[in-house]
Amino acid sequence: MVNPFDFTFSDLISGYVTHYDPENRSIDLRTSDGRNYNAVLTGNSYAKQTQNLGEGWQDRTADLESLLTPGRMIFVYGTFFPEETTSFEVNFIVFANEADNDYRYLEPSWWTQQIDQIGSSYLKWQFQSPEQPIDYKNYRTLISLTGGKQEQDYLQETDTISRLVYGMASAYMLTGKDEFLEAAEKGTDYLRDKMRFVDTDTDMIYWYHGIKVSSSGQEQKLLVSEFGDDYNSIPAYEQIYALAGPVQTYRLNGDPQILNDADKTLDLFDAYFRDHEKGGYYSHIHAVTLSPHEESLGRNKAKKNWNSVGDHAPAYLINLWLATKDMRYAAMLEDTFDTICSHFPDYDESPFVQEKFFDDWTKDQQWGWQQNRSVVGHNLKIAWNLMRFQAVRPKQIYLDLANKIANLMPAVGYDKQRFGWYDVVERILKPGQRFHRYAWHDRKAWWQQEQGILAYLILNGHLPDNSDYRKYADESAAFYNAFFLDHNDGGVYFNVLANGIPYLLGTERFKGSHSMSAYHSTELCFLSTVYIDLLIKKRPLDLHFKPLANGFKDRILHVAPDMLPKGSVTITKCSIDGSNYNDYDAAGLFVSLPDSKERLKVKVTLTPID
């Protein structure tokens, strides 16, 4: 039996203004799920507008009367006083928009500015750019909250470099700034030179876990994962994410070496990770025999999971298909999405998908930290990636599962009191429970917010009539932009508490770690820009490319930024090296590049079709 709440505590209430009484300084508001609160301003209450990275503080304390209008979204942080009647006194308010304007996250260039800022921060932290040249010898997986690096005894993980490269390539596509392309290409070269293992027996490629550099300067190549979940094995997701950065770079430059590396890594997936009999991809293989069936793999022996099946698509495979339209990649995408639809739904038992499996697709609910738990963001990630792919290969099962997940998650993985998405939760309620229990804490991770924002933005883009999807996109994006951007040191926070306050302890204090490089924050910027500009706000979008002279096959540059609904977007303008260029297929979304011995700077304007 818990005592009644007869103590003061501070918290966040997020919702929509229903009434403001300026005389009594009293705000009535309603939460996302329709519960009403009253909040009272004090003499010390202050208010600010949501600010983007690179923007200064925008005080709105003097504008409350004009801003606290019915229907306006607000974040109110304050203290509950449980007296005769419980009161809630406001410490501060964050707004998500001005007057009658759109939410700030929908403003033109909001996400482009954000990716520009994040990219510049990582260039500064990792390479001291622009003062110093970009040199990946100076790259460190671990960087502190303020971007500080260890100078001795450091680690360079393949995946975190690749994730940074993805961010740099995406930043170039949106901004056209050469420093981002340089960072993407140098990172891709570094991965190829230092992290690639060419199997001389089979001509396949796999990627080292990373390099450890000791204080004496000696480099040690790490073949197997050093990360606890995957220790002493070659995990599928590390091989998958090794391709994320190079493949996004390929979309810009068409470098055939990248395509070759990707194809040979796909050969590895096909030969060793794939279960040709029962379908799907194993999560781990043994470092010497490359078999998923070795006893020494322990709890990872002959297992399949979300990452090994589902991560191919968003990490590199959709991007590879967008750049090439090669049927091999479309077939693999279809296979992975069919596999997800066949095995992951488990709605008789839980509103969350099942994420871990034995060889024969029976459920593994004993593994390590996962047990019978679900990662909220994995569910959401399934939804938005199914929705992307169904635009290319329409199937009712894809649409049904994407919609099902999107309709279920707000009730079980979403914070209806404060907005934002939780982390890992128990899949099943125990008797008497109404809330799925949090596995460790109720903190909100930056990458889970990305999944929530993209799920509802992308579903809203493809299914514009669903107002609920737009509502959750609005609330998720507003929460993220209000609380995750680090205006002091740059980049985004790893975790915030449920109430939006940054959580800055342990590895969650870092801006670079085994989990965090510039990937999720920049993927969010990239895909948000694409969906908001082209499908939601319906405004033109400029994209930048710089193909190598010996780049794309048949000199065809595919410029579709994502798997958008057929016929929704057209090319309306193209320039090469600053001059207008007309040899493009407007509806087919490709440019026929001129024969050239030099690499070309290509800018394409995409315009939505009403």
Place this chain on the structure above:
Amino acid sequence: MQISKSQLHDWLVIHIEGQVDSKTSSKLNDYLAQELDNATNVALDLRQVPFMSSAGLRTLLLLYRRVETSGAALALVGLAAEIADTMKVTGFYDFFIVLPDLDSLQTSNKST
């Protein structure tokens, strides 16, 4: 493939005869896992190994990581030129102490 061991100076010498490929590398890996104590300097006598596949190279990498972590040294003795070339292609030749014969063990710098 035959595997045996001996002690020479401060080194545990693992003598290997025959090719190290996808069929035999597991046996070598298991043998090494059993026989190696922590902080032992290890020399792999590869004079009688004419061929080493990628599986063998991966075994060397795992062994290297294990020995290095314990603070000891790992030497490859009598490496065939073709194997050395493959190791150079895969980018980890420079990590190993490569010696022409067992006599060189006595003068090798074990603290690298």
